[in-house]
Amino acid sequence: xxxxxxxxxxxxxxxxxxxxxxxxxxxxxxxxxxxxxxxxxxxxxxxxxxxxxxxxxxxxxxxxxxxxxxxxxxxxxxxxxxxxxxxxxxxxxxxxxxxxxxxxxxxxxxxxxxxxxxxxxxxxxxxxxxxxxxxxxxxxxxxxxxxxxxxxxxxxxxxxxxxxxxxxxxxxxxxxxxxxxxxxxxxxxxxxxxxxxxxxxxxxxxxxxxx
Numbered sequence: 638x639x640x641x642x643x644x645x646x647x648x649x650x651x652x653x654x655x656x657x658x659x660x661x662x663x664x665x666x667x668x669x670x671x672x673x674x675x676x677x678x679x680x681x682x683x684x685x686x687x688x689x690x691x692x693x694x695x696x697x698x699x700x701x702x703x704x705x706x707x708x709x710x711x712x713x714x715x716x717x718x719x720x721x722x723x724x725x726x727x728x729x730x731x732x733x734x735x736x737x738x739x740x741x742x743x744x745x746x747x748x749x750x751x752x753x754x755x756x757x758x759x760x761x762x763x764x765x766x767x768x769x770x771x772x773x774x775x776x777x778x779x780x781x782x783x784x785x786x787x788x789x790x791x792x793x794x795x796x797x798x799x800x801x802x803x804x805x806x807x808x809x810x811x812x813x814x815x816x817x818x819x820x821x822x823x824x825x826x827x828x829x830x831x832x833x834x835x836x837x838x839x840x841x842x843x844x845x846x847x848x
Contacts, residue, residue: 638740639747639833640763644755645770646802647795648777648784650815650822654770655751657826663749663834666735668728668760675727676701685723690716711794725758732763746834756800756808766833769809771802772816 641658645651652667659665676682678699686694686701694706710717732750739748755761772780774796781792806812811832813825 638743638745640736640765641747641749641833642755642761642764642767643749643751643770644753644767644805645772645815646777646799646805647753648781648792649770649772649802650780651751651753651770653815653819653822654768654813654826655749657823658747658749658830661827661830661834662745663747663830664739664743664745666732666748666750668732668750668752671728671731672724673703675724675731682723682727686720689719689723711791711798714798717798721754721758725754725760729758729760729763732760736763747830754799756805761808766810767808768811768813768829769802769805770813770815771806772814776816 641663643651643655643658655665655667676686678701683701686706690706690709694702694709696702706720710720736748736750739745750760750764752758752760755764755767761767777796778789778792781787781795787795811829813822813829815822
């Protein structure tokens, strides 16, 4: 089973690309979902966030107020890094656990791990191949305004919190341009799939140690 990391910047269309991989037969691991799971009320991650940021980031039912937390960490780099130190190790453990399960019980040629902060978190070390999804800044802005209602300032803050997209592209094994038509993106995904999800596929030279 090949492990494919799908990353990019906010609003470039990582989830769309992961969805197309899933339709081709890949098992998809969504780290955004795992990041929510590891901070559910009562978990160690939830308790650590409560200690680090106070009750002001909790809703009435005790769940993490993701909107309030986002406002805090995207305006304070030290707070963002503190949050990442809480969440990233826990998400990585969950990804490793799911990959072990898929290797033991799965019947798929490929596992796709959708990770917004793939390089930033060091999770690229778990991947056999990395696919970076890119789009023009104007396309990112338009998508995020329509999806979340974010202002340009809010979008810029989230983009700034990640590596520059060009730096990710430079480290990619495959690049998918997702600022054209859906059909064009789907075609690019199929091309990458045919290249990676086959016997004797190329692998990253230094990415083979996965625990």
